[in-house]
Amino acid sequence: MPIRILPDAVASQIAAGEVVERPASVVKELLENALDAHARAITIRVEKAGQRLIEISDDGEGIPSEELSLSVARHATSKLNSAKELFSIRTLGFRGEALASIASVSRLTLTSGQAGTASAARLVVDGGRVGEPEQVGAPQGTTVRVEDLFYNVPARLKFLKSDATERGQITNLVSRYAVAYPNVRFQLFIDGHPELQTSAGGDRREVLAALYGVDIATQMLEIILEEEDIQVGGFTSTVGISRGNRRDIIFFVNGRWVVDPALSSAVIQAYRTLLMVGRYPICILFIDLPADQVDVNVHPAKSEVRFRNSDRVFTSVQRAIRRGLLANSPVPEVTRLPWMALFASKPPAVAGQPPVDPSWSMAADLIGENLPAGAGAAGGSDAVNLPAGSNRQIPILRLIGQVGSTYLVAEGPDGLYLIDQHAAHERVLYEKLTRQIGRSVASQALLAPDVVHFPPQQAQLIEKELPILSSLGFQVELFGANAFRILAIPSIFTSSSARNALQAVVDDFEEDETPLQHEYEKRLAARICKRLAIKGGQSLTAEEQAALLCDLEGCESPRTCPHGRPTMIHLSVDLLERQFGRRAPR
Ligand code: ADP
Ligand code: MG
Numbered sequence: 045m046p047i048r049i050l051p052d053a054v055a056s057q058i059a060a061g062e063v064v065e066r067p068a069s070v071v072k073e074l075l076e077n078a079l080d081a082h083a084r085a086i087t088i089r090v091e092k093a094g095q096r097l098i099e100i101s102d103d104g105e106g107i108p109s110e111e112l113s114l115s116v117a118r119h120a121t122s123k124l125n126s127a128k129e130l131f132s133i134r135t136l137g138f139r140g141e142a143l144a145s146i147a148s149v150s151r152l153t154l155t156s157g158q159a160g161t162a163s164a165a166r167l168v169v170d171g172g173r174v175g176e177p178e179q180v181g182a183p184q185g186t187t188v189r190v191e192d193l194f195y196n197v198p199a200r201l202k203f204l205k206s207d208a209t210e211r212g213q214i215t216n217l218v219s220r221y222a223v224a225y226p227n228v229r230f231q232l233f234i235d236g237h238p239e240l241q242t243s244a245g246g247d248r249r250e251v252l253a254a255l256y257g258v259d260i261a262t263q264m265l266e267i268i269l270e271e272e273d274i275q276v277g278g279f280t281s282t283v284g285i286s287r288g289n290r291r292d293i294i295f296f297v298n299g300r301w302v303v304d305p306a307l308s309s310a311v312i313q314a315y316r317t318l319l320m321v322g323r324y325p326i327c328i329l330f331i332d333l334p335a336d337q338v339d340v341n342v343h344p345a346k347s348e349v350r351f352r353n354s355d356r357v358f359t360s361v362q363r364a365i366r367r368g369l370l371a372n373s374p375v376p377e378v379t380r381l382p383w384m385a386l387f388a389s390k391p392p393a394v395a396g397q398p399p400v401d402p403s404w405s406m407a408a409d410l411i412g413e414n415l416p417a418g419a420g421a422a423g424g425s426d427a428v429n430l431p432a433g434s435n436r437q438i439p440i441l442r443l444i445g446q447v448g449s450t451y452l453v454a455e456g457p458d459g460l461y462l463i464d465q466h467a468a469h470e471r472v473l474y475e476k477l478t479r480q481i482g483r484s485v486a487s488q489a490l491l492a493p494d495v496v497h498f499p500p501q502q503a504q505l506i507e508k509e510l511p512i513l514s515s516l517g518f519q520v521e522l523f524g525a526n527a528f529r530i531l532a533i534p535s536i537f538t539s540s541s542a543r544n545a546l547q548a549v550v551d552d553f554e555e556d557e558t559p560l561q562h563e564y565e566k567r568l569a570a571r572i573c574k575r576l577a578i579k580g581g582q583s584l585t586a587e588e589q590a591a592l593l594c595d596l597e598g599c600e601s602p603r604t605c606p607h608g609r610p611t612m613i614h615l616s617v618d619l620l621e622r623q624f625g626r627r628a629p630r
Contacts, residue, residue, distance in 0.1 A: 053148065053172050056118060057197060060145035062344035066204060067094025067193060068213035069345060070150075072301075073142035074188050075221055076346075078102035079299075080123065080135045081186065084244065085229040090214055092235070093207035095193050103185040106158035109165035112177045116154065116169050118144040132335045136300055141344070146190055148172035149197050153189040157182045171196045215239055217301075223251045223328055224296045252279060256326065260285055265372050267329065269364035273337070274357060276364040278329035280311070282372060283604065286323035294328040297338060302349050307331075310358045314365035317474070317570060318601065320608040329361065370437070370600060438602050438612075443586075443593050450580035452589055459616040465592060466580045467605035472595040473573035474606040476536045477516070481565050485517030487532040494530045494542045495523055498550065503528070505553045506546075513549065515565060516572075520546065540576050548575035570606035 050058070064070055071088060078086045081104025091097040107115050114120050121140030124130070130138070146152055147169035157164025164182035168175040194200040204210055211234060222230040222242045229244035242251050253261035264279040293308045294301070311327050319325065339350040351357045441454035441461055452463040480486060498506060503526040506513070513520050517534030530542045537545040552571045578584065584592070596602045596611065605611055621627045 052118075056144060056148040056172055059118065059141060059344075060149050061200075063141055063145040064149060064193075065345070066213065067098060067210050068217050070094065070098050070146055070190055070193060071100070071214050072217055072345070073137075073146065074098070074100040074190075075218070076136035076300075077142065077188075078104055078186070079221070079225060079228070080137050081105045083185065083228060085231075087231045087233070088214075088218060089233045090211070090235070093204075093210040094214060095201070095204070095210075096191065098190040098193065099187065101185060101187040103183070106164070106184055106186055107154075107156040108158060109156075109161070109163070109177065109179070112154060112156060112165050112167045113174060116143045116147045116152070116167065116174060120144070130341050131339070133340055134298075134335060136346070138340070139344070139346070143188075146188075146193075147174075149200070150193045150195065151191045153191075154186070155180060155182050155189075156186040157184050159184045219251075219255045220294055220296075220301055220328070223248055223255070224299065224301070224330065226251055248279070252328075260326065264326070265368045267364050267368045269360060269367065271360050271363075273334050274360045275332045276329055276360050277332075278327070280327040280329075280365055280368055281325045283315070283318045283369065283608070286319050286325060288323065290324045292326040292328075293324065296328075296330045297349050298332055298335065298340075299330075300340065300346065300349070303347050304349070306354065306358060307361055310361040311365055314362045314369065316566070317606040318369060318604055318608055323608070327365070329364075331357065331361065333357070437600065438597060440597065441593055443590050445586075446584055446589055448581075449583040452593060454593060456614075459614060459618070459620060461612050461614055463593070463596070463612045464580070464605075464610070465578050465582070465584065465589075467577075467609055467611040468596045468602075469577040469592055470570075470573050470605045470607075471599055471602060471611055472592065473536055473577055474570055475599050475601075476595075477534065477569045477573060478566055480517070480534075481515065481569060485515070486535045487517040487519060488535040488538050489519075489532045490530060490542055495527055496530060496543050496546060497527045500526055502550050502553075506550055509553055512565065512568070513546075516549070516569070518546065518549070537576055545576060548572050551575065573606060 063073065067090070071090070071094065075086065075088070078100060081102060083102035083104035085103050087101045089097065089099040111122075119140045121138060123135045124133070124138045124140070143152070143154070148171065151171070152169045153166065154169070155164060155166040163179045165177045166180045166182075167177045194204075215232065215234070218230060218232045219240055222228075222240065226242070226248045227244055227246050228242075230240060230242045231238065232240040240254060242254060249261055249264070249266075252264060255261075256264075260281070263282050263285060265282060267276060267278050267280055269276040290308055290312065293311050295304055295307050296302070297304075307329075311329070312324060315325055333351075337352045339352070340346060342348050342350050439456040439458065441456050444453040444455060446452055446465070450465060452465055452468070454461045454463060477485065506520065506528060507522060510520065517532070518530070519532035520528050520530050523529040528546070530546055533542050533545045540548075549568075549572055552568060552575065578592070603611060618627070
């Protein structure tokens with residue numbers, strides 16, 4: 045075949061493939077246009093998951109009647125003049141492609157009027173064929189009606205997911221923009237039913253409540269960080285709330301929703317050791333930085349950006365979250381005492397769900413999955429009151445003793461604390477060790493170096509990992525075939541024998557699957573501390589108990605072990621009084 049320039053219609057459809065992948069992409073482009081036009085109210089109507097109809101009306105600035113035909117042409121935009129301006133973009137759109145692309149794969153009707161002009165104009169584009177604009181009466185603003193999306197590209201239709209999925213994508217998208225723009229009134233109707241309505245009251249938490257429910261919204265921690273020219277704001281969940289996937293980790297960069305796996309992992313890393321493995325937070329962050337620090341022109345759908353200094357953004361995000369969390373991690377509070385569950389009447393079985401086992405739901409209470417509303421919110425009435433300005437994460441506790449050789453019992457200003465000695469010791473060891481990693485880990489020379497033999501496979505592992513061992517504070521050298529001489533071990537492990545300490549590390553090497561370079565040492569540290577921490581069932585002397593409690597009080601995140609399980613349970617004075625009938629039950 046000879047080389048030819050493609051007809052315009054074909055070229056448009058090819059371009060449309062990149063911009064308009066699914067109904068939600070149409071909604072995104074049209075929403076962005078409305079926001080760029082400074083709309084105060086945006087109404088979105090969707091029928092048949094967007095395939096029948098997507099209609100977006102706004103009360104923004106409108107398009108001048110004489111420019112209406114131009115607005116649906118390819119590469120026609122009022123937002124960009126020169127290539128140089130690509131690095132100072134303040135609008136969401138700039139490519140001048142959206143209306144043309146959408147119009148080439150649907151029947152599009154564009155109606156727009158401007159303030160101060162008596163009439164508005166309407167234009168119909170059917171599968172890319174542009175009609176003649178006509179004068180109509182319409183209020184200020186723009187309405188874009190997109191009917192029969194993909195009617196002329198049936199192949200596209202086959203790639204769409206179920207209606208429920210496509211609808212879900214639209215709802216998610218609109219809700220996220222609603223949080224990002226709390227001063228704009230959003231209304232979303234799906235098949236005639238109101239799905240989302242916001243009040244334009246300017247309060248993001250209020251919009252969050254519409255999305256996640258009041259309980260979660262009130263518990264979300266507010267994040268604020270300003271570092272030079274980067275600002276990170278938004279909300280993130282307390283450690284008591286989590287999701288099984290990372291879909292609720294959301295970023296807006298300079299007002300634009302973007303997908304950025306690196307930033308997601310910054311958030312996830314900030315939760316490391318606070319959430320259980322495989323659990324992810326809910327987090328919506330608004331990152332603002334000078335326009336010349338972000339390249340927005342990397343993706344046709346504008347859903348990815350490139351940062352000039354991505355490390356700096358990454359660190360700011362991580363720091364912002366970490367600070368918010370440390371200032372607020374709650375002690376799980378028991379709302380019901382264990383023995384009460386034995387007398388509680390069985391909860392009624394819900395159709396279609398397995399009956400709830402009372403002991404199970406009680407366990408959930410204990411591990412803090414069901415934190416009472418408000419317990420996580422700063423200043424919640426049940427929250428532990430810390431003296432202002434103190435770094436202390438838990439109040440000073442008075443040791444009472446040990447029960448079952450497994451728990452410490454202590455009294456605080458606001459009730460009773462039960463502390464899991466294993467989890468607590470794990471946290472203490474972990475923080476001591478990680479604080480030293482990277483600088484130099486204090487190690488303790490052995491009076492008599494210990495020679496230990498290992499099976500060949502383990503010996504190989506040790507040999508390979510000698511540098512890591514030394515960064516953890518072990519001084520180990522090869523001593524003949526499959527034997528090692530231990531000269532020193534990290535001082536924090538001196539309560540174990542040198543052999544046990546090394547064995548714990550080797551056991552861990554054996555089990556590890558995929559080390560994560562720079563976080564590797566920390567993860568390794570977490571696991572070694574678990575192996576070497578005091579176990580449940582081990583009785584401790586009064587001095588040991590007191591030392592453990594004191595060490596725990598000094599921790600940065602004393603409320604969870606490095607793997608995210610709670611170290612302590614709090615029985616508040618209030619709860620005790622209710623349980624003993626000194627006060628009316630809740
Ligand atoms: P872009 O947004 O990248 O400029 P679009 O194809 O989305 O490209 O829109 C083309 C132009 O049409 C915009 O630059 C803008 O001038 C105008 N326009 C589109 N939608 C609206 C709207 N809702 N309100 C006002 N003007 C609009
Ligand atoms: Mg646009």
